[in-house]
Amino acid sequence: MNAYSVEEYVRDIRAVVAEETDITAITDRIKPLALRLASDPSWFENKFRHTDPEQGVGLHLLHEEENHDLAVFAIAWAPGRGVDAHNHKTWAVVSGIEGQEHETNYKRLDDGSRPGFADLVATKQETLYPGSAVCCLPEDIHSVVNNGDQVAVSLHTYGRHLNYTGRSTFNVEAKTETPLILKIEE
Incomplete structure (x- = not known):
């Protein structure tokens, strides 16, 4: 099989998004492309393994449209580190590259009408490895942690750059919801 570049991947995603309006259809069609990339x-660089010591995660932007739609990241996760329960407020396709990351999915029990409050219950857990991929819808809530002993790296594709969606992080025990913005690696 010929090498598949980030540029070709972005071109293929643009074609999918131009043809589809249903979010599930979009993510279902992008998933095999994400697995291929x-x-x-051929495109992967050692710097994509770097994690921010404070965050425990390194977000390496590979592509972003000028209007912030369609963003592609290589995200590195330090062992034992991750991101607490959060949503994306956009569709997402995540594919493992190296290592492993453990995902816990949550169901929101409240209706979201009380600012700063969220009542969540865990519903499913799975570990993402190289060769596997998951899709998220805009209101899906999950947490991610690297449950391995080496840096984990995964390919993340979003319908909109995460820091422009108004997404949230959740403290499951305290039942709180707060805005979430993560630092992007230079």
Whole structure:
């Protein structure tokens, strides 16, 4: 199989988004493309393994449209680190590249009408490895942690750059919801 570049991946995603309006159809069609790019080492650089010491996560922007729609990241997760329960407020496709990351999905029990309050219950857990991929819808809530002993790296594709969606992080025990913005690696 020929090398598959980030540029080709973005071109293919643009075509999917131009043809589809249903979010599930979009993510279902992008998933095999994400798996193809994640399995192709030709574009991958060692710097994509770097994690921010404070965040425990390194977000490496590979592509972003000028209007912030369609953003592609290589995200590195330090062992034992991750992101607490959060939503994306956009569709997402995540494919493992190296290592492993454990995901816990949550169901929101309240109706979201009380600012700063969220009542969540865990519903499903799975570990993402190289060669596997998951899709998220805009209101899906999950947490991610690297449950391995080496840096984990995954390919993340979003319908909109995460820091422009108005997404939230959730403290499950305290039942709180607060805005979430993560630092992007230079």
